[in-house]
Amino acid sequence: METNKSSLKGNVQRLGSFLSGMVLPNIGAFIAWGLITALFIPTGWMPNEYLGKLVGPMITFLLPLLIGFTGGKMVYGHRGGVVGAIATAGVIIGASIPMFLGAMIMGPVGGYVIKKFDKLIEDKVPTGFEMLVNNFSAGIIGGIVAILAYTCIEPVVSTFSNTLGSLATIVTNLGLLPLIDIFIEPAKILFLNNAINHGILTPLGVQQAADAGKSIFFLLEANPGPGLGILLAYSLYGKGNAKQSAPGAIIIHFLGGIHEIYFPYILMKPILILAAIAGGISADLVFVLTHAGLRAASSPGSIFAILAMTASDSYVGVIGGVAVGAIVSFLVGSLILKASKDNAEEENFDDAQAKIKDMKAESKGAKVEEAKVSLSKTDVKMIVFACDAGMGSSAMGESILKKALKDAGITGIDVKHSSVDSIPQEANVIFTQENLIERARSSANNAASIITIKNFLDRSKYDEFINTLK
Structure with missing residues (x-):
């Protein structure tokens, strides 16, 4: 039963990572659209009718096509991306709403279809005709899939998207939207934060922002207030390494x-x-009551990025919501931590990490693999930090270890970061979070050593690893 639960969780994480993986690499384009919207629409900071004409085409064509291309590329490289973009064009044309959901469907579908075709004709193309077949097959298949998307998929997706958007609006108008955090916060702890934010909330937010100029959906997962309150509580009432590392974690988080x-x-x-x-x-209650919203998605969920994307009439609501969220989570977290002060079984941060790791490994019927003590500098050529999206926490871990290796005088080792589902096969050592160990094993080279890490600020883990190299 536990193994089935583990597999289910891993599958859900993979699906969520795949969905968010189509959006995250293109966040820069979303931010560009958000800034142009915030500046030049009639209710923006610098209204400009001429420059405001950029807003519509970008949200209608540019953003969905980028998502569709990325989805196809994830399935079958650049060739899959091209067919995925062609297929996405089919759901864009004629749609009355931004077709993000359609792009997330047709992009991977286009990549999958051309991948299967190439496999079908593998080793069957006469010498000298490879380029001809490759180009025409991509064009013909892309055109057919685009026509199917335009005639069959687009009406279904439009109906579903409109229904989903209407339900979201009804929930918001009824004042029930804050209750969504009952699901969002636990899901975040299971490393589904990127999937929720970029796979679900961002498409809803973009659709709402296109109509209203801002959206509360951009704030629901990105709000750093609750996490800030918990870290503040640990800074004052925590114990051991947890208390010592919390202030540094506040800077990185907030x-x-x-x-x-x-x-x-x-x-x-x-x-x-x-x-x-x-x-x-x-926090969400404050956002709802003040009608606060962001112009576009905030990624990462930094207070600076959030304020940069805040609509001109929402600063009080956004700042107030973040502050209230931090205060409430701090008060509740402080009560919990102080109540456990007298608990004889209270453990420090390292002990808790080890306990959680052992419990999870036991439930999966496998022992978590740690760096082999026999590793030496000659054994290790590439170290990879792998997180869900391959951007935030993994990049931070990479930076810390690079500095630690440099300080130790160890050179000749390449340190990179990546998505846990796209770990380079040349990697000798992989650092990842415990919740992602199953996905790391399936993605990584079987010869690689996998090291789980709970706190990316805990340099003792890096020092321990470096000592094995020495």
């Missing part, structure tokens, strides 16, 4: 926008999820 940094603090005391939920609901 200013840097890497929310994964506070997940281990909840995992070591799961009841703290109540503090995160309470903070999230309180």
